[in-house]
Amino acid sequence: MRRLCLALLCVVAISGFAASARAGGIAFVVNSNGASISVIDMATKKEVRRIPSLREPHHLILSPDGKSLLVGDTAGNQIMFIDPNTGEVQKRLPVADPYQLQFSPDAKFLVVNGLARNQVDVYDAASMKLLKRFPVVATPSHLAYSPDSSTVFVSLQDSDRLAAFDLRMMTEKWTVPVGKTPAGVLWLNGRVLVADMGTDYVAVVDPADGKVVDRIVTGKGVHQLFLSPDRKVLWVNNRAGGTTVSVDPATLKVIRSYAIPGGPDDIDFAPGGKLWITRRWAESVAVLDPVTGTFETIAVGRSPHGLYLNAHAPSPVVVSSR
């Protein structure tokens, strides 16, 4: 009888291990008002656990070596380093007001926007040593690099301006008006695209001097911009309009608009073509099928903002809390 019990336990243990080892992927969703990061099993689309952050995390970015996911906690004044395969917190680094953060394409720099503190910090990506702090007129929000990593473009939300900083000389190149309340920034085909949240258009900016050369009307309250992994579709989230819009990156013509209520914000792309979109005011992520135009939702924490999909991670995850 005892052996039978042991055998049964082994079977249960083995089947449990098999379940835990299956590949399905992990999604990380940053709950800004909930001070946590939701870990979601991409296969079942269920939240499996929450990682506590300190105060108010917003954006996240994968390190160039793929070993760490960096989550900026603004009010907590720290960056959390999380293992993107397990969700384990690797370390917490004190950094002043990390709102939006991105590594340069050449992996040399990490630029961190301090939205509340009106500063743009340039770190050495390897050592995390602060190389330069650029004080700015107001609320540095989002950022994008030129492909050669020589310039970083930062939207200054409350000043209606876009700033360009030379990362080789560590100087400010220009700061110019680009439209009301600029938020998301993206480099595309030699131009800088800026989502002007106080308007219904994306401003197309000449990176040489910041001059607005074109405007793409996508919907009310344009907030964020993302290029699909195959670079064939530009996706735009319209905060006030509650829509996600696909745009042809070659012609900059709108292809299709999808209703995503609840304040669509950040996007990441799942294998198979579905889009995961955080809904800031609805405590959920929308998983949009761009073919059918339908979406399903996954419940997460309060005010979900940044998200990252690691489709190659095993799921579900079993990790420690810190």
Added chain:
Amino acid sequence: MGDPFDLGAGWLEEHVLVPALYWLGLMNWEDVSYGWALFALYGVAQVLLTFTVCLPLERWRPVERWPDSHAVWVDVLYTLLSRIGVLPFVTYVLFYRAQVAVSGWMADQGWVPPTLEGLFPALLGQQVLVFILYAIILDFADYWRHWLAHRFRWWWALHSLHHAQRQMTFWSDDRNHILDDLIAFVWFGVIALLIGVPPLQFPLLVLVLRFLESLSHANVRLSFGWLGERLLISPRFHRAHHGVLAAGQRSCNYGAVLPWWDMLFRTADFSREYVRTGDPSGEEALATGTWVQQQMAGLRRLVRSFGRRRVRHGT
């Protein structure tokens, strides 16, 4: 099941506030408006909870009965303004802007506010415990703010508006001079910068704390017993602070939620039974005037406090 406050604020944001901000060309206030929506919804819940519990208590065992409770209606207005209406918006906006400016300057000096979790890493992830610890720290800070409000003549001149009410009810908690409120915001704003107070992650706990503060002002014969009154502030305990003999620079029972600080610093008085409230030294407008008349009377008293050597206090 999501957080009803957060989802409610989200609905307001999506269907009312953001469309209005977009139309007005003020989308840069989008984040602030979401914060205000949350603030206002918590306020509505606080008012409803307090009303639902305290009103039956006041009807059941009132300390005093008044033939005319006209003066209470001004306190109702104070409560609605303070917890739901204009004041949260103004203070949230002003506070937000001031905090951004101050924290930006502090960051330039290399200051990153310490946090309890930073000092004690074992607290990481223990969010409810962290909140309770912060609530205790803030209650301690509020004890000293309140004590100082009674000690400084000019500050008492403003704070006396809170004490002027002779018909004290659960509505009286928010009866404050607008400058007194502003000082409190600055006081807690500085403390937030120093110790890294968490944002409103636990609205239900905040709601309970605000409820206890309102309850302590209620016109009800309610004691929590010998032990209970030494753990939480009761209406009986706080009424002694509002008594006519306690109004002024030397009072007792300054605590807001916890009586521990009064006990520790020997300002607690558990002996007084349900005393009359009010401040006989203040002009009548402070007690029975309209909201505007009370605010103006507070200003006049403030100006006089700088001109005289002493402001006369309770007899």
